Amino acid sequence: MYFYAHTTDTNDKNEWQLLINHLENVASNSEKFASSFGAGRLAYVAGLLHDLGKYSIEFQSRLEGSSEKVDHSTAGAIEAEKRFGRMIGRVLAYVILGHHSGLPNGNIGKERNLLSRLSKTDIKDYSYYKNELNIPNLKNSDLLTIPMPKSLNTDAFSKSFFIRFLYSCVVDADFLDTEKFMSYDRYKYRETKSIDELYYHFQNTLSMLEDKCRKNPSTINSARNQILKRCIEMASGKTGFYTLTVPTGGGKTYSSLAFALKHAKINKKDRIIYVIPYTSIIEQNADVFRKAVGSENVLEHHSNYDYPDDSFDTWRNDDKKHRLATENWDMPLIVTTSVQFFESLFANKSSQCRKLHNIANSVVILDEAQMMPIDYLRPCLYALAELISNYNVTVILCTATQPSIDRFVPNNIEITEIINNQDQLNRIFKRVNIRYIGNKSDNEISFELSKLQQVLCIVNTRRHAKELFDKLHTLKKEGTFHLSARMCPAHRKIVLSEIRKRLKENKECRVVSTQLIEAGVDVDFPVVYRSMAGIDSIAQASGRCNREGKKESGMVYVFEPEIYGMPNKGRFELCASITRSTRRKFGDNILSSEAIKYYFEELYDYERENLDSKKILEDINEGKKELLFPFEDISKKFNIIENDMVTVIVPFDEAAKQLIYEMEKSKYPGMYARSLQKYSVQIYSFEKDALVRAGAINVKKLGGIYWVINDSSFYDYITGLKDAIDVKAPNEILVF
Incomplete structure (x- = not known):
């Protein structure tokens, strides 16, 4: 009897992929991938075992059209622990069990966890593998080069990390071999240059x-x-x-x-x-x-x-x-x-x-x-x-x-x-003087900005940027600009191009921006105002001032904003507070190497209990003795952006509208995804929901891919995407 891994659209089994071929291909590629970290032989065995359960008669019947569900992953995991013992066997078992559904928890989660799966007694007979598959033994020499913990403190972490990397080798090898057989026209586009x-x-x-x-x-x-x-x-x-x-x-x-x-x-x-x-x-x-x-x-x-x-x-x-x-x-x-x-x-x-x-x-x-x-x-x-x-x-x-x-x-x-x-370079690149100017109302700041020919003001939230821009725009319409991530990239590119042109030609140019502009945007203003923030943010703001050293010294004014301009949630107020204490110690020389070192030491000392706030390392350590790591739970916990972001497309210009129209009519909407990126804005899910309720976004995604703004009145060609009237943030959040 022949055993198969994958079928084709025909009933001709001569065109189906033999299981032995698939297992050997995956094993070989897994070995190649894992050789970069010394675990080639272990990965080879994992690749051979990953689909061992497909050697059951029931699974082969499923390939022929049977509707019976067959667990084909657990067999290889059970075989691994039986052959290689609790330690190496469990390492392999995690990889094999998870190659479709994901790395499981060790002993949390009842039926889906590692121990429960290894204890299953209703696995279909897979012993037919013995007729054509030779599973090699693992010798001590095969294990001498695998990643090993470098200290007692990292013992558990190192082992769990290794399981994840071994898993990566096998799942990529599995995907690639399946793709090569099932969709060679796709596979042939994979290539790598050196x-x-x-x-x-x-x-x-x-x-x-x-x-x-x-x-x-x-x-x-x-x-x-x-x-x-x-x-x-x-x-x-x-x-x-x-x-x-x-x-x-x-x-x-x-x-x-x-x-x-x-x-x-x-x-x-x-x-x-x-x-x-x-x-x-x-x-x-x-x-x-x-x-x-x-x-x-x-x-x-x-x-x-x-x-x-x-x-x-x-x-x-x-x-x-x-x-x-x-x-x-x-x-x-x-x-x-x-x-x-x-x-x-x-x-x-x-x-x-x-x-x-x-x-x-x-x-x-x-x-x-x-x-x-x-x-x-x-x-x-x-x-x-x-x-x-x-x-x-x-x-x-x-x-x-x-x-x-x-x-x-x-x-x-x-x-x-x-x-x-570094000290020499800091002196060379010291192109600005920083001056703390204390509390300033929006009216005071907008008035000061209006008196300057060229100035950049960076604030902490988009609400503050919008409010301050509106006041400044009332005082000086000519040459006044707004920047935030509520503007799509195509919009920002146009505005930044005009800003740079005006700066170069020494024309009036006043910009109110969120922190967006601090992130590597190449502009050069003689004067910058920065709402109070962490020293790292102030340093980034300073990088937009006298950038090319055209003046002997630029000026950066740090001010305390009105209450709503200083978010009181999260860590923002703490960073600002440590900046204030750093200033008290170092004066306005807060960007010196010593001041920066002091700032981060104070920040990390204050937050020392929160440097692993989700207790990821603690969770891993709990399972080190029996290699029972909570992989699934850790994946859910390790979520850097807590609030889900969604991408919406705005009909910014005629080109965007045409792309949206074509995407809506096309049988292949995915072909427009990349072209529409420059018209995208990322917002929080609760903001999207409010826009849907307001009728600004269709209930259904365009092409099943993107939410699209269908009411152009919700996009302002100066400040970008507007909020729905009833939008309410679950808490105070920072939005660039």
């Missing part, structure tokens, strides 16, 4: 940067070139943990990429993963990378780039390659968000975990590292330490305001700073 190709491509970009410095040998440009050369010099170092502390405006995007590319080439890394905290700036960074190393080599993957499942056949060939790469990150340069990166490291579902093995043997750059989520700081640092210690990953924390995380990093990992002359 880091060497990117490195040589980038040499042209380096030449361009050097040429720019020669043509405009300003102090600032010379300092940027100095930073770039230092990064290239330090890239020869070994795999490890690095920090890159560069003043705002110091060119850290190019410099960090230069370090990563050379470091990856020398240390034979497979890819570079650039992690950015904001979706609002990920596009511009991805564009920089595309120009630097070629667009075909860069994958942009975040919540705005989740492709619909049914769209593949309608995409252009280059889009197909990128769409497929979002599934497993098999591209040489990934640009993603902190949410996507860290939530994947603690996920349990195959769709999220599938990419994990491709993080191994890579360079990970965390841009704006001070934005690592405080509530999950300890789990995040444990994950980074584990990647460095056991998965051959180099991590770089890249920021102007380096957080004081040394004491929280486990495994005694040494952190190396790339820049060796």
Whole structure:
């Protein structure tokens, strides 16, 4: 009798995939994937066992049309524990049990947990595997190279982390082999270029940067070139943990990429993963990378780039390659968000975990590292330490305001700073004076802004930005602009283009913005007003002032806003309070290295009980003795953005309206998803619900993919998407 893994649309079994072929293919690919962290042989066995239950007569009958449901995952898990014992057997059992439904809890959740599944007695007879499948024994030498805990404190974490990475290898191998058999036209678009190709491509970009410095040998440009050369010099170092502390405006995007590319080439890394905290700036960074190393080599993957499942056949060939790469990150340069990166490291579902093995043997750059989520700081640092210690990953924390995380990093990992002359660079890039001006009403601030030719005012919430803009616009209509994430990217691009043009031509230009503009937006104002915030935010605001050093010194005024301009929920008031105490200690010199260090030490000391607020590490430690880890529960707990965000499309211009119309009529709506990204706005679910009630959004998603604003009166061509009248936030939240 022949046993099959997958069928085709025909009844001709000669065209079906033999089970033995599928198991051997998955085992072979799993072994290849896991070899980057020394677990190839273990992954091979897991791949052989993952579909062992398909050797039952009942499952084969199901392939022929029977409606009887058959549990085909548990058989391999039971066989694994029976053959390899409680420790290695359970590691394999987790992977096998979860290859469809996700990694289960160890002993929580009744029928779905590991122990319950391993205790099942109604598994269909799968013994036919003995006629054609040889399951190898695992020797001690096969286990000597697998990731091992580096300390008692990380024992449980390291083991649970390893299970997740082994799982990633098997589920990706399973998906790929199934795709290759079932949909070869799709599979053939998967390809990967080497880091060497990117490195040589980038040499042209380096030449361009050097040429720019020669043509405009300003102090600032010379300092940027100095930073770039230092990064290239330090890239020869070994795999490890690095920090890159560069003043705002110091060119850290190019410099960090230069370090990563050379470091990856020398240390034979497979890819570079650039992690950015904001979706609002990920596009511009991805564009920089595309120009630097070629667009075909860069994958942009975040919540705005989740492709619909049914769209593949309608995409252009280059889009197909990128769409497929979002599934497993098999591209040489990934640009993603902190949410996507860290939530994947603690996920349990195959769709999220599938990419994990491709993080191994890579360079990970965390841009704006001070934005690592405080509530999950300890789990995040444990994950980074584990990647460095056991998965051959180099991590770089890249920021102007380096957080004081040394004491929280486990495994005694040494952190190396790339820049060796920070004080000198801080003096060179000190282009502003900061002055604290105390309490200011909206009327006072708007009046002061109206008297200035060019000025930027950054506030903490979109409500405050709107209120302040309205007052300023009443006083000075000409050259007054608003910026927030309620404006779609196409809208913001137009406004920013006009702002930059006016700044360059020395025309009137007054901008009221949310924190959106702090996140890497390249503008240069002589004067900046900043509503009281954390020092990291004030540093970012300062980076928009006298950016190119055209004046001897720019001015940044920090003010205390009206009550509604200072959110009283969450951690915002605490950060502002620590900024005030830092100012009392250091005066207006709050951006010095000493002040920044003091600020983060105070912040982390105050929050020391909340650096793992969901008790993720505690949950993992509870299961270490019997390897009973609560994978499913941890995945639900590790949710960086607590309030669900949804994407809505706005009919901003005629091009957007045409795309919406075509998408509505098309049999393949997914083909329009990427084109519509520049017309998207992310809002909270409760805001979307209010807009639906107001009739501004259809009850049904367009093409089953997007919510679309169908009433153009809800979009203001100055301030962006409006709220419905009855919208009520569940609590005070920060919206950029």
